Amino acid sequence: MPPGERIADLDAVPDDSSLLITVADRESGEEREAILVRAGDGVAAWFNYCQHWRDVNLDTGDGAVLRDGELVCKRHGATFERDSGECTFGPCEGAVLDELPVELADGGVFLDADGYEFVRVGASEDDADDDIHKSTESRIGF
Numbered sequence: 001m002p003p004g005e006r007i008a009d010l011d012a013v014p015d016d017s018s019l020l021i022t023v024a025d026r027e028s029g030e031e032r033e034a035i036l037v038r039a040g041d042g043v044a045a046w047f048n049y050c051q052h053w054r055d056v057n058l059d060t061g062d063g064a065v066l067r068d069g070e071l072v073c074k075r076h077g078a079t080f081e082r083d084s085g086e087c088t089f090g091p092c093e094g095a096v097l098d099e100l101p102v103e104l105a106d107g108g109v110f111l112d113a114d115g116y117e118f119v120r121v122g123a124s125e126d127d128a129d130d131d132i133h134k135s136t137e138s139r140i141g142f
């Protein structure tokens with residue numbers, strides 16, 4: 001039996017980009033964006049920000065860039081393994097994207113994170129989300 005809420009059909013997750021979704025923190029109600037990407041035979045989900053500057057989204061609404069199988073941050077070119085989330089090149093090399101746990105079942109992608117509920121496919125409509133991630137304290141200088 002699937003562990004949580006169904007997010008999307010597996011077929012809705014593209015091979016060459018990402019599917020942007022929004023979840024909400026069950027305690028605060030704060031919306032957060034995440035991206036679903038194909039990873040091997042499965043799907044990985046990462047919160048939608050770079051580990052270099054956390055106010056920079058990997059997917060700005062038209063899908064994240066994938067090059068040679070890795071996610072690419074459009075701002076300074078950091079690359080991330082799509083299955084592990086590890087930055088393999090760039091100013092945050094060695095850092096790891098923050099994961100949103102998901103699971104595959106019945107041809108779909110399901111949320112497997114007790115602290116979050118699925119809100120929608122697409123961008124967050126919560127302006128407060130932007131404020132949190134625009135803090136300069138979350139930036140790694142270079």
Ligand code: FES
Nearest residue numbers: 050052073076078
């Ligand atoms: S903000 Fe992503 S590499 Fe700098």
